[in-house]
Amino acid sequence: MRVWVDCTAAAHPLVLRPIIERLEARGHAVRVTAREYGQTLGVLERLGIPFEAVGRHAGASTARKAGAVASRSLALARWARPQRFDLAIGHGSVDLGVVSVLLRIPSAQMQDYEYAGIQRQLAFRVAYLADFEPGERVLDELGIDRSDVLVVLRPAPETSAYHADNPLEERLLDRLANAESVTSVVIPRTEAQAFSARARAAAGVIVPDAAIDAQSLIAFADLVVSAGGTMNREAVALGTPAYTIFSGRMGAVDEHLIAAGRLIPLRDPAELRLAKRKAPPGVRDPRDPDLLVDAILEARNRQ
Numbered sequence: 001m002r003v004w005v006d007c008t009a010a011a012h013p014l015v016l017r018p019i020i021e022r023l024e025a026r027g028h029a030v031r032v033t034a035r036e037y038g039q040t041l042g043v044l045e046r047l048g049i050p051f052e053a054v055g056r057h058a059g060a061s062t063a064r065k066a067g068a069v070a071s072r073s074l075a076l077a078r079w080a081r082p083q084r085f086d087l088a089i090g091h092g093s094v095d096l097g098v099v100s101v102l103l104r105i106p107s108a109q110m111q112d113y114e115y116a117g118i119q120r121q122l123a124f125r126v127a128y129l130a131d132f133e134p135g136e137r138v139l140d141e142l143g144i145d146r147s148d149v150l151v152v153l154r155p156a157p158e159t160s161a162y163h164a165d166n167p168l169e170e171r172l173l174d175r176l177a178n179a180e181s182v183t184s185v186v187i188p189r190t191e192a193q194a195f196s197a198r199a200r201a202a203a204g205v206i207v208p209d210a211a212i213d214a215q216s217l218i219a220f221a222d223l224v225v226s227a228g229g230t231m232n233r234e235a236v237a238l239g240t241p242a243y244t245i246f247s248g249r250m251g252a253v254d255e256h257l258i259a260a261g262r263l264i265p266l267r268d269p270a271e272l273r274l275a276k277r278k279a280p281p282g283v284r285d286p287r288d289p290d291l292l293v294d295a296i297l298e299a300r301n302r303q
Contacts, residue, residue, distance in 0.1 A: 001015075001028045001029070001084035001087055002029050002031070002086050002087075003023055003029065003030045003031070003088075003089065004030075004031050004032075004033070004080060004083065004085040004089070004096070005020055005030060005031070005032045005089045006035075006088070006089075006090045006093040006228070007032065007033070007034040007044065007051070007093075008034070008035040008037065008040070008091075008092070008094075008095070009037055009038065009040055009092075010037070010038045010042075010043050010211070011230040012040070012054065012091045012093075013040065013047055013049060014043065014047075014215065014230075015091055016089065017049065018048055018131065019289060019293055020032065020294065022289060022293045031052070031083065032044070032049055032050065032051040033052050033053075033054050033079070034051045034052070034053055034054070035053075035054065035056060035072065035095070036053055036055065036056035037056065038188070038189045038190060038208075040212040041211075042211025044302065046211050046212075046213070048132045051161070052079070054072060054075050054076055055072030055075060055076075062188045065118060069087075072095045072097055073094075073098040076095055076099045077099045077102055080099055081103060086105075086106070086300070087105070087107070087108065087297075087300045087301070088105045088106070088107040088108075089107070089109075089110075089296060090109050090204065092110070093109070093217060096109070097109065108295075108296040108300065112229055112230065112251070113240055113254060131286075132283055132286075134215065134216040134238070134281050134282070135213065135216045135219060136167065136220065137213070137216070138212055138213040138216045138217050139217070139236075141212065141253050142185060142206055142208065142217075143206070144206075145183055146182055147181070148181050148204070149179075149181060149182045149183070149222045149223075149274045149275060149276055150184075150185070150217075150221045150222050151176055151184040151222065151224075151225065151237075151274070152185050152187065152218055152221045152223075152225070153172070153176065153186045153224075154186075154187050154188070154189075154224070154227060154228055154232075155169055155188055155189060155224070156228065156246075156247065157189060157227070165245040166245060166269075168227075168245045169271065171269045172225065172245065172269040174269075175269040175270070175272065176205065179204070182201070183204050183205075184205050184206070185206045185207075185208070186205065186206070186207045187212075187214055192244060194207055197215075214231070214234075218231060218234050218235050218238055220281050221224060221235070221240050222240075222276050223240065223241040223243065223272075223277070224240055224242045224243070224273075224278045225239070225244075225245060225266065225272070226242070226243075226244060227245045229244055229251060229253070229254060232244050232254070232257075232263055233253065234262060238273045238284065239282065239283075240277065240278070241264070241270065242257075242264065243263075243264045243265070243266040244258075244263055244264070244265055244266065245266050255277065259263070275290060281294050
């Protein structure tokens with residue numbers, strides 16, 4: 001088959017990589033498109049996934065979002081029409097959904113947050129790290145002092161429709177910047193977040209200039225704090241203590257992890273336990289991505 005995969009956020013190449021690899025191993029031809037947003041293009045490049053960049057994120061404005069969906073969907077339709085795809089795969093890609101309907105391409109969509117909008121109501125657990133082995137190279141690239149407590153901080157998805165204001169972030173960054181023997185790595189979603197973090201940063205706070213091996217960083221971190229979902233779920237899958245400061249309506253996956261004691265809601269930066277982890281890094285309870293590949297192919301046959 002000819003398969004089209006669309007990546008619209010930085011987490012998508014990470015989730016879809018094993019699916020792309022397994023589809024190609026089964027003899028299917030896969031083409032990848034990507035939207036310019038955050039580190040999406042940089043992550044694809046780091047993973048060695050060939051792609052075509054089409055469109056960019058429009059920011060938080062609802063009107064601009066609608067315009068961006070229309071313009072990007074039109075551009076993708078022009079690109080996809082002569083390709084004659086047999087299947088389209090996305091992770092909450094609104095544009096892929098529009099084009100799939102217009103061109104009558106069978107599609108399979110995934111989502112890890114069921115409150116992200118009417119068109120994204122299907123939620124799945126997506127932390128596929130079955131073949132992942134953390135590498136320490138990222139620690140050297142960032143100049144991490146291994147004797148320090150290593151904290152990974154992910155700001156809120158402020159351009160998403162489901163985002164709510166999160167004043168806890170600034171207080172948390174202040175505490176981390178002033179903590180002794182602590183190195184904090186802030187993984188921004190946008191250039192504005194990167195600029196803000198660098199402006200507030202002191203010694204011990206690092207803001208990477210480009211896409212990095214964030215999964216390895218999370219694996220070796222002593223704790224992760226995120227105002228989103230993906231990095232916290234990756235931390236849980238990698239056995240790294242994870243704290244959530246998400247300010248929107250909590251998704252079912254996160255509620256389950258909180259109830260199981262594997263994800264900790266953080267209400268006050270003073271409650272954050274800055275200590276070296278005891279457990280060694282590595283994947284906990286890996287799952288086989290072929291299960292998801294089979295489900296995607298089965299979904300196509302039903303359409």
